[in-house]
Amino acid sequence: MTLSKIWVYVEANGDKVTTASLEVLTKARDLASTVEALYAGNATEAVAAQVGEYGATTLHAIDPQSALPGQVAAAAIAELAGSQNPDAILFVQSYDGRDALGRLSAKLDRPVLTNGFTLSVDNGALTFGTAIFGGTTLVDCMLSSDAPHLIAIRPKSFAAESASGAPATVNNIGAIDAGRAAEAKVLEVFEEEQTGPKLEEAQVVVSGGRGIGAQENYKPLVEELARTLKGAFGASRAIVDAGWVPYALQVGQTGKTVKPKLYIALGISGATQHLVGMKNSDNILAINKDGEAPIFGIADLGIVGDVHKVVPTLKELIAARD
Numbered sequence: 546m547t548l549s550k551i552w553v554y555v556e557a558n559g560d561k562v563t564t565a566s567l568e569v570l571t572k573a574r575d576l577a578s579t580v581e582a583l584y585a586g587n588a589t590e591a592v593a594a595q596v597g598e599y600g601a602t603t604l605h606a607i608d609p610q611s612a613l614p615g616q617v618a619a620a621a622i623a624e625l626a627g628s629q630n631p632d633a634i635l636f637v638q639s640y641d642g643r644d645a646l647g648r649l650s651a652k653l654d655r656p657v658l659t660n661g662f663t664l665s666v667d668n669g670a671l672t673f674g675t676a677i678f679g680g681t682t683l684v685d686c687m688l689s690s691d692a693p694h695l696i697a698i699r700p701k702s703f704a705a706e707s708a709s710g711a712p713a714t715v716n717n718i719g720a721i722d723a724g725r726a727a728e729a730k731v732l733e734v735f736e737e738e739q740t741g742p743k744l745e746e747a748q749v750v751v752s753g754g755r756g757i758g759a760q761e762n763y764k765p766l767v768e769e770l771a772r773t774l775k776g777a778f779g780a781s782r783a784i785v786d787a788g789w790v791p792y793a794l795q796v797g798q799t800g801k802t803v804k805p806k807l808y809i810a811l812g813i814s815g816a817t818q819h820l821v822g823m824k825n826s827d828n829i830l831a832i833n834k835d836g837e838a839p840i841f842g843i844a845d846l847g848i849v850g851d852v853h854k855v856v857p858t859l860k861e862l863i864a865a866r867d
């Protein structure tokens with residue numbers, strides 16, 4: 546048994562809908578007979594074509610009014626939900642998604658569930674899987690509040706699969722009075738310098754943890770191995786908190802979710818909060834000097850050894866193969 550209507554708040558970079566939004570749209574198709582998309586931006590036509598391809602029949606297009614559309618989107622969605630009664634409204638667990646979601650929760654007076662990585666309909670009720678107690682316990686939750694249920698889903702929780710659908714019908718929502726918050730302006734955008742593949746999209750990810758010993762070891766051990774494998778480099782929270790590498794590289798519950806063909810963990814213990822962000826990788830190689838480290842519990846290949854000895858040998862072997 547499925548729900549009757551789910552809305553998905555989609556985000557786009559320019560005129561390209563984000564993969565995370567397409568993942569949620571794909572999942573929504575399994576859960577409801579009608580899937581519709583909500584979008585606050587200026588690329589309505591292109592977005593309607595993409596969300597239609599992924600199964601949305603209607604695109605409710607919100608005039609963003611400012612470069613920070615959360616407030617306007619929340620006001621528009623709250624008004625629309627009152628007349629159209631969706632069973633659930635799904636968001637991506639992103640900065641923009643959470644901005645709109647939090648405001649919508651206040652406007653509709655509904656609770657939110659965040660950080661979800663599974664969704665199903667059980668006996669007609671939407672069931673949502675997440676981690677609690679700092680990520681150490683996985684639970685299934687159901688909202689007992691009235692619809693619409695408001696839920697944020699972590700990127701990479703589902704695969705994005707096209708349904709080869711026709712472009713969604715556009716419902717242009719007229720101007721919304723979002724008050725003074727709609728006057729917020731983006732004054733400056735800082736783009737982090739990026740070399741090599743993006744962490745979330747790389748086929749190979751090499752991450753370093755506290756076991757690499759010191760900040761100056763990150764480049765020769767982690768970064769160089771990643772470059773040799775034409776991959777991206779990441780980190781555990783321990784070394785982000787220590788200031789060795791920027792937060793943008795953090796993998797895990799409070800960082801990025803990655804799903805490469807190969808994930809190499811160097812000197813990472815394998816705390817649940819780290820595993821949540823990388824456990825769906827196709828192959829996991831762990832190098833750790835402690836044979837009892839939890840990371841070996843999910844590794845496809847484990848090397849018990851010192852990263853300072855194993856990694857240089859690994860690099861030599863890879864170089865010899867080329």
Ligand SMILES: Cc1cc2nc3c(=O)[nH]c(=O)nc-3n(C[C@H](O)[C@H](O)[C@H](O)COP(=O)(O)OP(=O)(O)OC[C@H]3O[C@@H](n4cnc5c(N)ncnc54)[C@H](O)[C@@H]3O)c2cc1C
Nearest residue numbers: 754755756781782783797798799800812813814819834852
């Ligand atoms: C709410 C919350 C959210 C969190 N979110 C995240 C998150 O998003 N991502 C994340 O990573 N963590 C997160 N954490 C932190 C997490 O619980 C761990 O503390 C962290 O992942 C540990 O990082 P680590 O494995 O690098 O360090 P440690 O746990 O200290 O492990 C270091 C490992 O290196 C090994 N080692 C030491 N020397 C060597 C050597 N020479 N060669 C080989 N191995 C060696 C050790 O045996 C050990 O296993 C979160 C925690 C909380 C409470």
